[in-house]
Amino acid sequence: xxxxxxxxxxxxxxxxxxxxxxxxxxxxxxxxxxxxxxxxxxxxxxxxxxxxxxxxxxxxxxxxxxxxxxxxxxxxxxxxxxxxxxxxxxxxxxxxxxxxxxxxxxxxxxxxxxxxxxxxxxxxxxxxxxxxxxxxxxxxxxxxxxxxxxxxxxxxxxxxxxxxxxxxxxxxxxxxxxxxxxxxxxxxxxxxxxxxxxxxxxxxxxxxxxxxxxxxxxxxxxxxxxxxxxxxxxxxxxxxxxxxxxxxxxxxxxxxxxxxxxxxxxxxxxxxxxxxxxxxxxxxxxxxxxxxx
Amino acid sequence: xxxxxxxxxxxxxxxxxxxxxxxxxxxxxxxxxxxxxxxxxxxxxxxxxxxxxxxxxxxxxxxxxxxxxxxxxxxxxxxxxxxxxxxxxxxxxxxxxxxxxxxxxxxxxxxxxxxxxxxxxxxxxxxxxxxxxxxxxxxxxxxxxxxxxxxxxxxxxxxxxxxxxxxxxxxxxxxxxxxxxxxxxxxxxxxxxxxxxxxxxxxxxxxxxxxxxxxxxxxxxxxxxxxxxxxxxxxxxxxxxxxxxxxxxxxxxxxxxxxxxxxxxxxxxxxxxxxxxxxxxxxxxxxxxxxxxxxxxxxxxxxxxxxxxxxxxxxxxxxxxxxxxxxxxxxxxxxxxxxxxxxxxxxxxxxxxxxxxxxx
Numbered sequence: 204x205x206x207x208x209x210x211x212x213x214x215x216x217x218x219x220x221x222x223x224x225x226x227x228x229x230x231x232x233x234x235x236x237x238x239x240x241x242x243x244x245x246x247x248x249x250x251x252x253x254x255x256x257x258x259x260x261x262x263x264x265x266x267x268x269x270x271x272x273x274x275x276x277x278x279x280x281x282x283x284x285x286x287x288x289x290x291x292x293x294x295x296x297x298x299x300x301x302x303x304x305x306x307x308x309x310x311x312x313x314x315x316x317x318x319x320x321x322x323x324x325x326x327x328x329x330x331x332x333x334x335x336x337x338x339x340x341x342x343x344x345x346x347x348x349x350x351x352x353x354x355x356x357x358x359x360x361x362x363x364x365x366x367x368x369x370x371x372x373x374x375x376x377x378x379x380x381x382x383x384x385x386x387x388x389x390x391x392x393x394x395x396x397x398x399x400x401x402x403x404x405x406x407x408x409x410x411x412x413x414x415x416x417x418x419x420x421x422x423x424x425x426x427x428x429x430x431x432x433x434x435x436x437x438x439x440x441x442x443x444x445x446x447x448x449x450x451x452x453x454x455x456x457x458x459x460x461x462x463x464x465x466x467x468x469x470x471x472x473x474x475x476x477x478x479x480x481x482x483x484x485x486x487x488x489x490x491x492x493x494x495x496x
Numbered sequence: 497x498x499x500x501x502x503x504x505x506x507x508x509x510x511x512x513x514x515x516x517x518x519x520x521x522x523x524x525x526x527x528x529x530x531x532x533x534x535x536x537x538x539x540x541x542x543x544x545x546x547x548x549x550x551x552x553x554x555x556x557x558x559x560x561x562x563x564x565x566x567x568x569x570x571x572x573x574x575x576x577x578x579x580x581x582x583x584x585x586x587x588x589x590x591x592x593x594x595x596x597x598x599x600x601x602x603x604x605x606x607x608x609x610x611x612x613x614x615x616x617x618x619x620x621x622x623x624x625x626x627x628x629x630x631x632x633x634x635x636x637x638x639x640x641x642x643x644x645x646x647x648x649x650x651x652x653x654x655x656x657x658x659x660x661x662x663x664x665x666x667x668x669x670x671x672x673x674x675x676x677x678x679x680x681x682x683x684x685x686x687x688x689x690x691x692x693x694x695x696x697x698x699x700x701x702x703x704x705x706x707x708x709x710x711x712x713x714x715x716x717x718x719x720x721x722x723x724x725x726x727x728x729x730x731x732x733x734x735x736x737x738x739x740x741x742x743x744x745x746x747x748x749x750x751x752x753x754x755x756x757x758x759x760x761x762x763x764x765x766x767x768x769x770x771x772x773x774x775x776x777x778x779x780x781x782x783x784x785x786x787x788x789x790x791x792x793x794x795x796x797x798x799x800x801x802x803x804x805x806x807x808x809x810x811x812x813x814x815x816x817x818x819x820x821x822x823x824x825x826x827x828x829x830x831x832x833x834x835x836x837x838x839x840x841x842x843x844x845x846x847x848x849x850x851x852x853x854x855x856x
Contacts, residue, residue: 399568402598
């Protein structure tokens, strides 16, 4: 590669795009058409005036944003969504880390089989998987029937935050496991042995050596799970019923039930900005602790 | 300081016997090289001493303490890994301080001792660097400093020079030797490089197929190998099959396909036994064909030069001495013999070494 470039480069006319850069074009095109363009459209709609007769009036206004920002209800839903995101992320992290460690340190053959098991939640469609949880969790579901048969008190597991937390953690845990396992695999097991022979017990060797070196995977996994959680719609609406309200649910209701396209768009954009800000703060903090350990 | 004793150490992985009944002592303050080809069990042995692998049978005794069942952190072994295993997220100082912190030393003491050892290994001023910012030799010295700073009872080195280029390797051999002498630390040094073992070690233990072949001073291993496998592994040698037919003074008389040869021999060789004769290429001289009979103290054979390879300071010959035997001979740079030339091949009877012909 480098030899070919060294001999070819001088002959190439300056300013021409090299063939290699063309390789990103298909992906770029898909992103622009299906992601960037709709978002710009959303941004545009969010500054239009709502109308009862049309989707919106072509009159520019910042009123949609002003109303959202002034409404304490908006902030309570934002906070609840963030809380759900953080809780799911924390629960996934606690459950995923030992699993990822085991996976990364398994022999090559066993690792493949374990990997399939880990990603199994993603192999089932979201609706089927969620209905599966409903069968287990509802008041007349399997778990509560069992509790009742044992003469115990039933526990409300669905149509509340707990049910949503369970459903979200289940489906997003593979992302956490895979990011963390990837970095742990890159940590030489001999480092832990070196720490042991220098006098660290197994637990201390882990915390002082393996864990800090796996932080990039932890950061990637937490960001991934958080972003997926705060933007999820199906699981919170099915397992949460009418009691759990998150921003994606509120956006959809504003648009489909109130027919307020500009209002829903403004909420979506506002939340996008808040999420981005929260991630920025998180990455700054994570980067700082990553440097000092 | 403490001596390290391995007693009947055995390690099995499933059906594979990696180490078989290994008994070896590293006397206090000495450096013993565990030498053998790759896969001979030497690294497994080291890992058992460090506590990373559990022996199937046998005992490991350090000083007067049986450490066979102790976890690695309670063994007081300073280990230097082949790939150094420096902590990439810690600076050189933090790497070296790690063991002292685990021992609960106070901050000022840690700093003082880290500073001293870094100065000693020539890394003063590089303490704030990360391992990836160091050259191979500097990483090597960091690993040594990290192992030595905790004043371990035994130093374990696993092929520590295998990843350095040839010139640096040569330097580091003498450097490690002088450090080991200065700290007077009991050391077990694993290597597959016989030159390294001969230069560094007080004693060399040759391990093959998980079995200990021979333990002895470097000269003894080199000049008086006890098995054909050891003779072939250490340096270059010519191995000729033969039979002991008698004795002539202190020498054995052997009948080989290339003729009758007198040689020094292992004490357990007796008349009528099958033997193997080892003659080092550098101990053989080539002359014009003169008197064919062997004189006192010198063996003389007739031969024809088959191959001649220029090696700079040496010339490598292959000489056909009859009976299907090709002898490898290393002559000085100016040796005039040509391919096809008739030559007389001579070597001292003390330079020929007979050993019993049995494998294992």
